[in-house]
Amino acid sequence: MNPTDKSINVQTLLNESRITAYQWATYALCFFIVLLDGFDTAMIGYIAPSLIQEWGVSKPALGPVLSAALFGLAAGAISAGPMADRLGRKRVLVGSVFLFGVACLASAFSAGIEQLTILRFITGLGLGAAMPNAVTLTSEYCPESRRSMLTNAMFCGFPLGGFLAAWMIPNFGWRSVLMLGGIAPLVLGVLLFVILPESVRYMVVKRWPVERIRAVLARIAGNKVLAAESFHLQEASSAEKPAGSGMGVMLSRQYRVGSVMLWLAYFMGLVVFYALMNWMPILFKDAGIEPRTATLIAALFPLGGVGAIFFGWLMDRYNANRVIALGYALTAVSIWAIGQVVGNVGWLMTVVFVAGTIMNTAQSSMPALAAAFYPTQGRATGVAWMLGIGRFGGIAGSFLVAELTVRHLSAEAIFTVVAVPGLIALVALLVKEFAHPASAASAGSERDRNSAAIASH
Incomplete structure (x- = not known):
């Protein structure tokens, strides 16, 4: 339908309206989903030394339990993205939060490594489905001028979750973090069901009844929407907009190269992240650092994500591509530096914190980059597949360090090897920019185009 004076461009309305308490509530709920993901991701690395002591498992035997949730995360994300583009963001999000809550709570009562591995996989399925939908929903309620900043702010919950896990284990034992990691999402799931709105952009694309769209937008823009007879989005010209399913959009000629480069960059970032998150406490302990101190130093790494x-x-x-690419370049240098100072606790604390700040800043910015890259009809699929395929990088990172320890490499050599994927991520983002120069422009350019299109009507 051609826009008329009675048809409102939803994104322009969001751009021109102040951010309301209704939107802040949506952002806050998605923030807590990411916090729980960070809590769950970090906990297993901090639990690992306790499992070695209590169950007598060897370090190489920890590989499956450390990576089980990552397989689930990948499977959950890859399947949930297309599902959310068909069924809606909220429906998939609420179901996935309840799933990982139940599975994580059950993990607290595991009797052995095999049972814990299975439950970690199921937990990962729920988390994998929740994360991309939280990113997508947040992005689709943001004004374009603040979309990346607000989406990235949501990811500050990730390192906070890891710090909480590191604090709890020495004080309450490893099962306590699994219990909290199960109860909290069950409570959050109820709040999501009652409070969380469906994405208004999704409702427009799927042609939901005007009354339902108007009811949501009235919470944001008040009387501005009362006279509207219809709502529309203006994301691209009809000649440029790919048709079909979310998968069709993501793999279309227009988006194909960018999709692959996003997958590669996120994959390599998670090779670094999970290699360090899962193994730093053990590597530092093997280097002669007291176990409690090693755990607390390692906890500084995810805490740095507030950048x-x-x-x-x-x-x-x-x-945006160049900003994140610079972050990955600095990541490679800082990870290498950890290996150079591992024998000095004072310097180690400083370098781990700096490395974590840079690494988590770059990696946490990737979902916002993906959300801005895809149109609404393929956004959940595009973000989810980047997160899902990237999770295999986490699996590779966990097994990479396990293999390096079997080969008896020094800590300095291990950190040098782990730094290399940061350079690969840098190259991937530069290739994406070269292949899609228009998508690398600042958000202001698209805002200007949308404003001009609306003004012409």
Whole structure:
């Protein structure tokens, strides 16, 4: 339908309206989903030394339990993205949160390594489905001028979750973190069901009744929407917009190269992240650092992710691909530096924190980059597949360090090897920019085009 004076462009309305308490509530709920993901992701690395002591398992035997949730995360994300583009963001999000809550709570009562591995996989299925939908829903309620910053701010919950896990284990035991990791999402799931709205952009694309769309937008823009007879989006011209399912959009000629480069960059980032998250406490302990100190130093690594807000601000104003690529370049240097100072606790604390700040800032910025890259009809699928395929990088990272320890490499050599994927991620983002120069422009360019299109009507 051609836009008329009685038809409102939803994104323009969001751009021109102040952010309301209704939107902040949506952002907050998605923030807590990411916090729980960070809590769950970090806990297993901190639990590992306790499993070795209590169950007598060897370090190489920890590989399956450390990576089980990652297989689930990959499977959950890859399947849930297309599902959310068909059924809606909220429906899939609520179901997935309940799934990982039940599975994580059951994990607290595991009697052995095999049972824990199975339950970690199921937990991962739920988390994998929840994360991309939280990213997509947040992005689709943001004004374009602040989309990257707000989406990245949501990911600050990820490192906070890891820090909480590191604090709980020495004080309450490893089963306590699994219990909290199960109860919290069950409570959150109820809140999501009652409070969380469906994506208004999704409702427009799927041609939901005007009354339902108007009811949501009235919570944001008030009386501005009362006279509207219809709502529309203007994301691209009809000649440019790929048709079909979310998969069709993601793999279309227009988006194919960018999709593959997003997968590669996120994959390599998670090779680094999970290699360090799962193994740093053990590597530091083997280097002669007291176990409690080793755990607390390792906890500084995910705590550094708060820099994502600054990167989001930069991404909203400058070339987002180049901003994140620089982050990955600095990641490679800082990870290498950890291996150079592992014998000095003071310097180690500083370098681990700096490395974590840079690494998590770059990696946490990737979902916002993907969400801005795809149109609404393929956004959940595009974000989910990047997150899902990227999770295999986490699996590779976990097994990479396991193999390096079997080969008896020094800590310095291990950190040097782990730094290399950061350079590969850098190259991938530069290739994406070269293949899709228009998508690398700042969000302001698209805002200008949308404003001009609306003004013409």
